[in-house]
Amino acid sequence: DAGVIQSPRHEVTEMGQEVTLRCKPISGHNSLFWYRQTMMRGLELLIYFNNNVPIDDSGMPEDRFSAKMPNASFSTLKIQPSEPRDSAVYFCASSQGLAGRSDTQYFGPGTRLTVL
Amino acid sequence: AQSVAQPEDQVNVAEGNPLTVKCTYSVSGNPYLFWYVQYPNRGLQFLLKYITGDNLVKGSYGFEAEFNKSQTSFHLKKPSALVSDSALYFCAVRRQMEYGNKLVFGAGTILRVKS
Numbered sequence: 001d002a003g004v005i006q007s008p009r010h011e012v013t014e015m016g017q018e019v020t021l022r023c024k025p026i027s028g029h030n031s032l033f034w035y036r037q038t039m040m041r042g043l044e045l046l047i048y049f050n051n052n053v054p055i056d057d058s059g060m061p062e063d064r065f066s067a068k069m070p071n072a073s074f075s076t077l078k079i080q081p082s083e084p085r086d087s088a089v090y091f092c093a094s095s096q097g098l099a100g101r102s103d104t105q106y107f108g109p110g111t112r113l114t115v116l
Numbered sequence: 117a118q119s120v121a122q123p124e125d126q127v128n129v130a131e132g133n134p135l136t137v138k139c140t141y142s143v144s145g146n147p148y149l150f151w152y153v154q155y156p157n158r159g160l161q162f163l164l165k166y167i168t169g170d171n172l173v174k175g176s177y178g179f180e181a182e183f184n185k186s187q188t189s190f191h192l193k194k195p196s197a198l199v200s201d202s203a204l205y206f207c208a209v210r211r212q213m214e215y216g217n218k219l220v221f222g223a224g225t226i227l228r229v230k231s
Contacts, residue, residue: 004159031216043160043206043221050216091159103148103210103217107159 004108006092012114018080021111024073025094033105034067034077035091043091049075050097082115089113118143118211120190122222129197131231137192139207139222148210149190150219151181155203163205166190177201197229 005024013019025032033048047057049069057067064083069075079086089112093105120141129135141147148167152160164175171183181192192205204226208219 033218042223045218048216048218053215055213055216056218093160097216103219104150104162104165105160105219106162107152109159 004092004094004106006090006108006111008111009109010112010114012116013082014116015083016081017115018078019082019086019113019115021077021090021092021113023075023077023092023108025075025092026106027073029094029096029106030072031095031097031103031105032069032075033093033095034075035093035107036088037091037110038088046077079113082113084115087113087115118147118209118220120149120207120209120220120222122205122207122225124225125223126226126228128228128230131199131229132196135194135197135201135227135229137205137207137225137227139190139192141188141190141207141209143188143209147190149181149183150208150210151175151179151190151192152206152208152221153177153203154206154224160206163192197227199229199231202227202229 007022031050034046036044046059047067052069067077089110091110093107095103095105150165151163154160164173166173166183174180179194204224206224207222211220
């Protein structure tokens, strides 16, 4: 398996622009997680899905952030409009979810976002 | 609520010496515990997990972790450190939710192995 795939790997944009991050989970995994990592705040869980349904979005910082999972093999995290404080590395992870025994999550390589 | 704590921001060890990265947990019920490693500019990689059974869990890259119920700890260990082990290490615990479980991560511990 190719593992969790994220695109783009790097994104540089200007304040006010829309940013869309993409994730393809491991085939057969039912849960998908979006995290954000910064030096100041560490690793934060933004939102997670189970069977394509958002379960907990309490970590989404503002209404500027939205996430969708239209099918089992694709998810997006959108920021509109973007701000410099959104600069971070965004990770996607997937797990077998309730079908699995341990909930081991497997992470993608991340998208490094820089908002100028 | 389930949580983990990593009391050390950084651990320094000489190459060839044993290393320990500490983690304590707070869980109601039986804990599911994990260790992940993050190398620079990479995603987190799963190292090992404890569900039930033997208190000594072996994982990738020669790492192992010891589950201690009385001390509510799950310390990561390696008998002989390598410079290439230098990375950021995260402890995590599973939090059960009604419609889907998630992992709660610690703040992370930087491990520096010097030659």
